[in-house]
Structures are given as structure tokens and as C-alpha cells.
Amino acid sequence: MQNCDNENKKNADILGESDGEYKYGFVTDIDTDIIPKGLSEDVVRLISKKKGEPQWLLDFRLKAFRQWLNMSMPRWAHLDIPDINYQEISYYAAPQQKKEGPKSLDEVDPQLVDTFNKLGISLEEQKKLTGVAVDAVMDSVSVHTTHKEKLAELGIIFCSFSEAVRDYPDLVRKYLGKVVPATDNFFAALNSAVFSDGSFVYIPKGVRCPMELSTYFRINAAGTGQFERTLIVADDDSYVSYLEGCTAPMRDENQLHAAIVEIIVEDRAEVKYSTVQNWYAGDKEGRGGVYNFVTKRGLCRGEASKISWTQVETGSAITWKYPGCILKGDNSVGEFYSVAVTNNRQQADTGTKMIHIGRNTRSTIVSKGISAGHSQNSYRGLVRVAPGAEGARNYTQCDSLLLSQTCGAHTFPYIDVHNDSAIVEHEATTSKISEDQIFYCNQRGISTEEAIGLIVNGYAKEVMNKLPMEFAVEAQRLLSITIEGGVG
Amino acid sequence: MQNENLLEVRGLRAGIGDKEILKGIDLTVRPGEVHAIMGPNGSGKSTFAGVLSGDPRFTVYGGEAKLGGVELLGMPPEDRSHEGLFLSFQYPVEIPGVSMVNFMRAAVNAKRKYLNEEPLSASEFLKMMRQKRAIVELDNKLASRSVNEGFSGGEKKRNEIFQMAVLEPKLSILDETDSGLDIDALRIVAGGVNKLKTDKNATIVITHYQRLLDYIKPDFVHILYKGRIVHSGGPELALELEEKGYDWIKEQNQ
Numbered sequence: 001m002q003n004c005d006n007e008n009k010k011n012a013d014i015l016g017e018s019d020g021e022y023k024y025g026f027v028t029d030i031d032t033d034i035i036p037k038g039l040s041e042d043v044v045r046l047i048s049k050k051k052g053e054p055q056w057l058l059d060f061r062l063k064a065f066r067q068w069l070n071m072s073m074p075r076w077a078h079l080d081i082p083d084i085n086y087q088e089i090s091y092y093a094a095p096q097q098k099k100e101g102p103k104s105l106d107e108v109d110p111q112l113v114d115t116f117n118k119l120g121i122s123l124e125e126q127k128k129l130t131g132v133a134v135d136a137v138m139d140s141v142s143v144h145t146t147h148k149e150k151l152a153e154l155g156i157i158f159c160s161f162s163e164a165v166r167d168y169p170d171l172v173r174k175y176l177g178k179v180v181p182a183t184d185n186f187f188a189a190l191n192s193a194v195f196s197d198g199s200f201v202y203i204p205k206g207v208r209c210p211m212e213l214s215t216y217f218r219i220n221a222a223g224t225g226q227f228e229r230t231l232i233v234a235d236d237d238s239y240v241s242y243l244e245g246c247t248a249p250m251r252d253e254n255q256l257h258a259a260i261v262e263i264i265v266e267d268r269a270e271v272k273y274s275t276v277q278n279w280y281a282g283d284k285e286g287r288g289g290v291y292n293f294v295t296k297r298g299l300c301r302g303e304a305s306k307i308s309w310t311q312v313e314t315g316s317a318i319t320w321k322y323p324g325c326i327l328k329g330d331n332s333v334g335e336f337y338s339v340a341v342t343n344n345r346q347q348a349d350t351g352t353k354m355i356h357i358g359r360n361t362r363s364t365i366v367s368k369g370i371s372a373g374h375s376q377n378s379y380r381g382l383v384r385v386a387p388g389a390e391g392a393r394n395y396t397q398c399d400s401l402l403l404s405q406t407c408g409a410h411t412f413p414y415i416d417v418h419n420d421s422a423i424v425e426h427e428a429t430t431s432k433i434s435e436d437q438i439f440y441c442n443q444r445g446i447s448t449e450e451a452i453g454l455i456v457n458g459y460a461k462e463v464m465n466k467l468p469m470e471f472a473v474e475a476q477r478l479l480s481i482t483i484e485g486g487v488g
Numbered sequence: 489m490q491n492e493n494l495l496e497v498r499g500l501r502a503g504i505g506d507k508e509i510l511k512g513i514d515l516t517v518r519p520g521e522v523h524a525i526m527g528p529n530g531s532g533k534s535t536f537a538g539v540l541s542g543d544p545r546f547t548v549y550g551g552e553a554k555l556g557g558v559e560l561l562g563m564p565p566e567d568r569s570h571e572g573l574f575l576s577f578q579y580p581v582e583i584p585g586v587s588m589v590n591f592m593r594a595a596v597n598a599k600r601k602y603l604n605e606e607p608l609s610a611s612e613f614l615k616m617m618r619q620k621r622a623i624v625e626l627d628n629k630l631a632s633r634s635v636n637e638g639f640s641g642g643e644k645k646r647n648e649i650f651q652m653a654v655l656e657p658k659l660s661i662l663d664e665t666d667s668g669l670d671i672d673a674l675r676i677v678a679g680g681v682n683k684l685k686t687d688k689n690a691t692i693v694i695t696h697y698q699r700l701l702d703y704i705k706p707d708f709v710h711i712l713y714k715g716r717i718v719h720s721g722g723p724e725l726a727l728e729l730e731e732k733g734y735d736w737i738k739e740q741n742q
Contacts, residue, residue, distance in 0.1 A: 435544070436581045443541050443577075444595040444651060445569035445602070454594055458585025458634065 022280060028114075032221045034093040039086050041065060044193050047092050051162050051196075054169060064182035064192030071186045077320055077349035078378040078410050082254075084291070089256060091194045093221035135160060135199045135215045137228060147211065156240075157202040158213050161229055164200030171202060175233055179262040179299045179326070187258040187293040187320075191227045195260065198228035203238040203269070212468050214243040217259075219279070219290070225256035232262070234269035236302065241272040243471055254282075254317060259294045267302030267329070272310070274467050275323075276475050279315040284373075284485075286345025289317025296323035297353075300332035300361075308335040309352065310466040312475045314482040317346060322380065324353030327361035327389075334363040337463040341456075341479055342375030342407070343486035351381035351412075356392035356422070365396040368460050370479075371407035372486025378410040385422040392422040400430045401459050403452070403487045431459075433487075452487055453480035493554075494519050494690050495659055500551035502539045508549065509535045511715035517659065520687040524701055524726060525694045527712035528734040533694045534578060536712070537663045541575040542568050555659060569595075570602035572658030576648040576665050583635035588647070591635045592617065592654055599655065620653040624680040642673030649680040660684075661692045666700035678703030698730035713737050 035046060044065050048058040073081070135146075135158065151158050157168060164172050182192035199215040219226050234240055257279060263271050273296075282289025292315075298307035309323040325334030336352035354363035363383065371377040377400070385392045400409035413426055433455050441451035457464065457476050464472055464479075495517040503509040509532045517523055527533055539546045540553055542565030553560045560568050583591065596616075597607040608616070621631055624646045636644050645665055652660050662681065666674055681691065681704055693704055701709075701723070709726045711719040713734075718741050719725065729737075 434581070437583050439543055439565065440577065440581045440583070441591075441594075442565035443569055443575050444591070444655065445566050445598045446591075446594050447564075447566050447598065450594060450598065454586050454590065455583060458583065458587075458590075461585050 024278065025280060028095075028220050030095045030220070032093050032095050034090050034221055034224065037088055037090045037223065039089070039091060039194070043091055047194055047196065050092060050094075051165070053165060056173060057165060060177065060182065061193050061195075064189050065194075067183045068186065068189035068193055071183075071189055073186050074320075077380070078376065078412070079318055079320060079347050079349050081291070081318060081320075084254075084256060086190075088223075090221070090224045091227070092196055093224040095220070135213075137197055137199070137215060137217050151209070151211075154207050154210070155204040156207060156209055157200065159200055161195075161198040161200050161231070164231070168200070168202070171233070172200065172231065175231055175262065175264055177262075179264060179297050180260050180295050184295060188260055188295040191229060191258050191260045191295070194225075195227045195229040198230045198259070200230075201232040201240060201242065203234045203240045205235040206237045207235075208238065209240040212241050212243055214245070216245050219255055219257065223253070225258065227257075228259050230259070230261040232264070232271055232273070234263075234265045234271045234305075236267040236269060238266075238269045239271075241274070241468055243274040243276070243468060245276045245278070245471070254289060254291055255280075256291050257293070257316075259296075261294070261296040261323070263298035263307055265298065265300050265302060265305040265307055265332075268304045269302060270306040270308070271298065272308045273298070273323070274471065275309075275311040275313070276467075276471055276478065277311065277313045277315055277319070278478055280317075281315045281344070281346050281482075282317040284344045286317065289346075290315065292316035292319045292321065294321040296321060297326065298324070298334070299326045300329050300334060300358075302332070303329045303358075304331040304333075305329050306333040306335075308333075308337070308466070310337045310463065311339070311350075312460075312464070312467065312478065313338070313340040313348060313350060314478045316348075319346075319348040319350050321350050322353055322382075324355065324382075325363065326355045326357065327363065327392075328357045329361075330358040331360045331362075332358055333361070336363075336365045336367070336381075337466045338367045339370065339460040339463045339479070340368070340377055340379075341370040341372070341482045342377045343372040343482055343484075344375060345373070346375040348376070349378040349380055351379045353382040354384070354394060356383075356385045356389040356394070358389060360391040360393075361389055362392070363394045365394070365398070366462055367396075367398045368463055369398075369400045369409050370403065370456055370460070370483065371400070371409045372403040372483045374404075374406045375486070376408045376410070378412060380412040380414075382414040382416065383424055384414075385417040385419050385424070387418045389419050390421050392419060392424075394422075394424045396424075396426045398426070398428040399459070400428075401456065402430065402432045403456075403483060405488070407486075449484070452483065456480065456483060492518060494521075494556060495692075496552070496554045497540075498552045500536075500539065500553055501549040502535065502546050502551075503549065504546060509546075509715050510539065512551070513712075513715075513717060515710065515717065517690045517692065519658075519690055520685075521708065522685070522691045522693065522704060522706045524706035524709045525692060525712055525717075526696065526709060526726065526729060528738070529696070531712045532715045533696075533712055534663055537575055537661045537692075537694055540568075540661065541565055541573060566598065567602070569655070569657075570599050574652050574655055574657035574660045576645070576652060576660065576662040578664040578667060580636050580639075580644045580648055582637045582639075584637050586635050588631045588633060588635055589614075589617065592651065595651070596654060616654065620650060623653045623683050624649045625676055626650045641668035642670065642677075645669055645673065645677050646680070649677055649684075653680065653684055656684075657689065659690050659692065661694065662704075663694045664696065665693070666695055666697065674700065674703060698726045701726050711737055713741055 279290035497515040500513040
């Protein structure tokens with residue numbers, strides 16, 4: 001508890017204890033190499049060339065691009081997505097650095113280090129939260145990865161995607177696009193064509209990663225999109241906990257973020273993937289904000305393997321994401337714990353897909369939606385049991401908390417069972433905070449605002465408890481900040 | 489002491505919407521005193537507790553209510569709490585997901601902030617929780633559960649007195665604290681209230697029955713009827729009520 005206190009204070013210092021406005025909305029004024037707006041085969045080739053990629057990767061991109069041209073944007077979600085002009089976006093923006101990419105922190109532009117400091121992400125290892133290694137990504141490139149050497153001693157690879165392509169091409173080639181094929185969906189195809197950077201993680205057989213691995217994504221440049229890719233491979237009997245965080249400046253225009261995360265887990269290995277998503281959500285009237293259209297999927301390939309997704313979604317103007325698990329290995333386990341908060345004019349359509357293929361596979365889904373203001377918040381989840389998935393089990397709990405008269409909460413569960421031995425459970429609740437609860441808190445000296453924060457955090461606790469301790473406190477604060485002004 | 493009176497209520501009129509329930513209440517409570525407010529159902533006892541503590545369901549039409557010289561009416565309920573007013577609820581609400589520890593910590597530190605004091609550290613706070621828990625024999629397990637969630641009737645009332653012990657109010661109002669309590673729970677709750685009594689604080693016990701007053705001895709007994717205090721006296725008045733019932737009050741005040 002004492003620890004928690006210090007952490008709390010630290011985060012409070014970083015965030016500045018004032019009015020609860022978006023604290024990450026600043027812009028770093030740094031020279032940036034931005035390619036002209038527009039998307040064509042030439043642009044795809046240019047990105048690949050800038051990154052010095054091998055032919056096979058260029059071919060992967062081009063194939064994805066050609067297929068994307070024939071695809072159209074998905075319209076099935078409960079979202080009102082304005083038309084996006086893909087020719088008005090710049091697909092590559094890199095803060096200017098020395099050509100080779102910095103080897104040590106001394107070589108990283110101090111302005112970049114400052115930027116991440118302001119975001120509460122220290123790139124100086126001795127000052128870092130103990131037990132967390134960070135890959136810091138700004139716009140299209142990775143700025144710096146901490147603790148690399150220490151991890152390398154264990155055979156763990158944790159580096160930017162670009163470095164992985166350069167240093168471990170065989171590993172990348174073996175796994176890239178195997179869980180999320182380039183043609184999986186419109187945004188996945190777009191990402192596969194133009195993805196810039198991201199993180200690569202490989203945990204060798206029998207290794208338990210001794211620290212949290214984390215990637216911090218930052219959009220800085222205007223008029224750009226962010227298209228990063230994360231690939232995590234956990235070999236037999238290994239374990240890793242991975243966390244991503246994201247922020248962006250406040251701008252009146254919308255910015256597109258279309259990422260892909262792929263996870264492959266081998267026999268008896270486990271990957272825990274946590275997200276604290278706080279992209280800029282737009283202003284009260286819904287101007288600006290990030291469109292967060294993300295494809296995340298994990299493959300439990302090995303026997304008794306496990307993937308656990310935890311997400312706390314507080315930001316973005318529009319969120320479209322369904323982190324899923326393909327439970328292929330017998331006895332494999334998939335988990336999805338989600339808190340999605342929307343306020344003002346935010347829209348979220350998020351949930352998961354649990355695809356049971358192997359025997360005795362198990363999945364758990366706990367989704368907590370919190371809607372305030374004029375926002376729209378939807379849970380959309382698919383549980384599919386394939387014919388061969390003898391003894392599959394799923395438990396789904398889907399709760400909605402409504403904080404205003406003008407918001408919407410929606411639930412779209414899809415259950416598709418092809419094996420009679422499967423047991424699938426779905427529970428759903430909708431609730432709101434009562435005036436009696438508020439007055440009870442008031443009488444004990446707790447202000448209405450703080451009372452709502454307590455109750456909302458209590459409501460989300462089951463999911464928040466799944467977050468690594470280092471990030472739980474910040475996530476709690478984010479929840480309270482996000483709902484401010486949206487109650488009533 | 490500059491102001492001898494802890495609570496001074498003058499001409500208090502209040503109700504729900506246009507429906508007047510309290511029709512001019514006068515009451516003075518000095519430090520160290522225990523006052524009992526009795527009366528038949530619907531006489532306005534719980535309304536009086538709600539109006540003093542700032543329950544937003546009630547509208548105040550006029551009068552004043554000063555606690556330690558500070559006017560309460562018009563003040564937000566959380567500030568009334570910080571000024572030293574505590575209400576033990578007749579029906580304590582459940583707050584799922586919020587642990588008693590977090591709840592009380594928020595309450596204690598909000599008060600300290602109001603009084604310009606530093607927040608308590610985690611270890612100081614937990615130590616205090618342990619001490620206060622003993623006063624009402626509250627199980628450690630209850631303290632780690634969500635606020636009132638799944639508590640029995642008796643546990644809820646004990647939990648109210650536990651919170652009172654933690655917040656150390658100047659004036660406590662116990663609203664029908666005896667309702668729904670068996671004799672053992674009643675003894676524990678009343679014992680807790682008596683242990684917390686000092687010559688600086690005061691208690692208003694709102695009750696329908698004499699039973700609770702066997703355990704918490706009042707210095708004064710007031711009878712509230714149709715929104716007015718129609719009778720005040722010593723402890724013997726409660727016994728008289730027990731014997732005669734409320735009918736004679738009703739007859740006298742037709």
C-alpha cells in the first residue's frame with residue numbers, strides 16, 4: 001500500500017493535479033521527416049526504402065496494398081464513422097535523428113527524451129520504474145528501447161520492429177501475418193501496406209521474462225497517421241507480461257491510428273497483454289480526436305498455452321477493436337478483461353473474439369462499459385466453438401454502467417457453437433449510480449465527483465486488478481478524469 | 489468555550505417539494521448531551537435528520553441550524569460532515585466494488601483536506617482502522633468487503649457506528665439505529681455509541697421505541713408530532729410513552 005502511495009504521488013506529479021483536462025495534448029516542436037500526403041504503390045515503396053527493408057517485406061506490403069484497393073471500410077459496427085480521405089494523410093513521419101538510429105540514450109535527441117519524460121515515461125534506465133523495459137515510439141519510428149542488454153542475457157529479444165527486420169529477419173518472416181493475415185480486414189490491409197514501426201518481442205523456450213515489457217506510442221506530427229505493428233512470440237514454457245500506452249496531441253482534425261498486434265504462444269507458454277489507451281478523444285463537441293481502428297489477435301498455438309488481454313480504453317474519438325484469441329492448442333486458455341469508458345461525443349465499439357478449436361479450451365470474457373455525456377459505447381463479442389473443440393468452455397460477463405441520460409450502451413454478443421459438449425455462459429447487467437449512494441458518500445465527507453470516481457473504479461476493479469501494479473494507479477486516475485463533466 | 493451550544497436549531501421548516509413536513513423546529517443541544525427524539529410514524533423524525541445532514545430530497549423553507557456556530561443550511565452535505573455532523577442511516581446503502589478501506593480512507597482524507605491537514609499515510613490509516621474496529625467488534629473481513637454489500641441488518645448498523653468512530657463527529661444523529669437489530673446486536677451498537685461519548689460531543693437518538701434508550705441513556709427526550717416538538721422532558725418521558733403509547737399525544741394535539 002505504501003508503494004502504491006508513492007506511485008500515486010509520482011503519477012500525480014507527472015500529470016499535474018489541476019482541472020482534469022487532457023494532460024498529454026502538447027506538441028513537441030521537432031524537425032520531422034514527413035513524406036507528402038497520399039497513398040499509392042510509390043508511397044509503399046518509399047516507406048520500405050526509407051526503412052531499408054528486404055525485398056520479401058516490400059512484396060508483403062505491395063500485396064497487402066493491392067488487396068486493400070479492392071476492399072471497403074467496414075460499416076457493421078455501431079459507429080458513425082465519417083468518410084476518411086486516405087489521400088489526405090501522410091503515411092510516414094520520423095523525428096529527425098542521426099541516421100543510424102541511436103545506440104545509447106546520450107545520442108537520443110534531448111527533446112525526445114523530454115517529451116517522454118513529460119508523458120511520465122523515463123527513458124533513463126536508472127530512473128525508470130523498476131522492472132519495466134520500454135520501447136518508445138514517436139510517430140512512425142521507435143525512439144529508444146531500454147533494458148535491451150539485460151534482456152539479451154536471457155535470450156529475450158525486445159526491440160523496434162525495424163531493428164527486428166534488420167537483425168532477426170528469419171524470425172520476423174516466419175511469424176509476420178500468420179495470425180492477422182494482410183487481408184483480414186480493411187484496416188489490417190492498410191496497416192500491412194504502410195506500417196512503419198512498432199515492437200518485436202521473442203521469449204525463448206523456458207524463459208520467464210523478469211520485467212514488464214512496454215511500448216509507449218506517441219503521435220506527434222500533424223496530418224499523419226500512425227500504423228504500428230507489434231509481434232510477440234512466446235516459445236515453449238515461457239512467460240511475458242507486455243503493456244502498451246498511447247497518447248497524442250490535441251488537434252481539431254482527426255488522426256488515424258490503425259495498428260496490428262499479433263501474438264503467437266507455443267506449448268505451455270503465456271502472454272499477458274495489457275493496454276492503457278488514452279489517445280486524444282476530441283473536445284466536448286466531438287471535434288478532433290484519434291480514430292483508433294486496431295486489429296489485435298493472439299494464437300494459442302501450443303498445448304495448454306494462454307493469452308490474457310486486459311484493456312483500459314479511455315481515449316480516442318472512435319474506437320474499433322476486438323482483441324481476440326484463437327484457441328488452437330488443446331487445453332489452451334483465452335482471457336479478455338476490458339474497461340471501456342466513453343464521454344462527450346466519443347464512440348466505442350469494442351469486445352473480443354474467442355475462437356475455440358482445440359479440445360478442452362477455455363475462455364473468459366469480462367467487459368465493463370462505462371458511458372457518460374453523449375457517448376455511445378458498444379460491446380461486441382464473438383464466441384465460436386468449432387466442431388472439434390470437445391469440452392470447450394466460455395464464460396462471458398458483460399456489464400454496462402450508465403452515467404448520464406444522454407449516453408448509449410449496447411451489447412452485441414455472437415455465439416456460434418458447433419459442438420454439443422461445449423458450455424457457453426453469458427451474463428449481462430446494466431446499472432447506474434443511485435442518488436442514495438451519492439448522498440451516503442456525501443454524508444461521509446466525500447464530494448460527489450470523488451464519490452463517482454470511487455464507484456466507477458470499484459465497478460471496474462475486477463478488470464483493473466488484472467493490470468500490472470505499475471500502471472494500475474495511472475489507469476484509475478484516467479478513469480476518474482475521463483468521466484468528469486459527463487455525469488447527469 | 490465561546491459558543492456553549494453545539495447545535496442550535498431555530499424555526500426550521502422543511503419538506504419535500506411543496507409538502508411541508510417540519511413546521512418550525514427549535515432544538516438546542518449542548519456538548520456532552522444525549523437527546524432522544526421520539527414520535528409516531530410520519531411525524532418528521534427522519535426528515536429532521538435528512539434536513540440537518542443536507543439530503544437533497546428535502547427543501548428547506550426557512551429557519552436556521554447552527555453547528556458549533558456555523559450555519560449548516562445551504563452548505564453542501566460533505567462540508568456539513570467535515571464540520572462534524574454524522575448521520576447513522578436508517579437504511580445504509582450498498583456500494584458494490586468500493587471496499588470499506590478505500591471508502592473510509594477517502595472520507596478521512598477529505599475531512600483532513602478540509603481542515604488543512606496532511607492526508608494520513610497508509611500505515612497510520614490502517615492502524616486507526618484496527619483500533620476503531622474493536623469499538624463495535626467489527627470483523628476484519630467486513631472491513632475489507634465492499635461498503636455494506638452483503639452485510640446483514642446488524643452488520644450494517646455496526647458498520648455505521650464504526651464509521652462514526654473513525655470520523656469522530658461533534659454531533660451524531662442516529663436515525664432508527666435500533667430497527668432490525670436483535671438484542672445482542674443492539675447491545676454492541678449501543679455499547680459502541682456509549683464508548684464514543686465524551687464531554688465535547690453530543691448525540692441525537694431518533695427512535696420509535698423506548699428499547700434503545702435502555703442502553704443509550706438520554707439526558708433529554710423530545711416528542712415530535714406532525715412536524716413540531718410538542719413535548720420535551722427528561723428520561724422519564726420515554727418511560728411514560730412506553731407505558732401510555734402515543735395516543736395521548738395525538739389527543740392533546742388535535
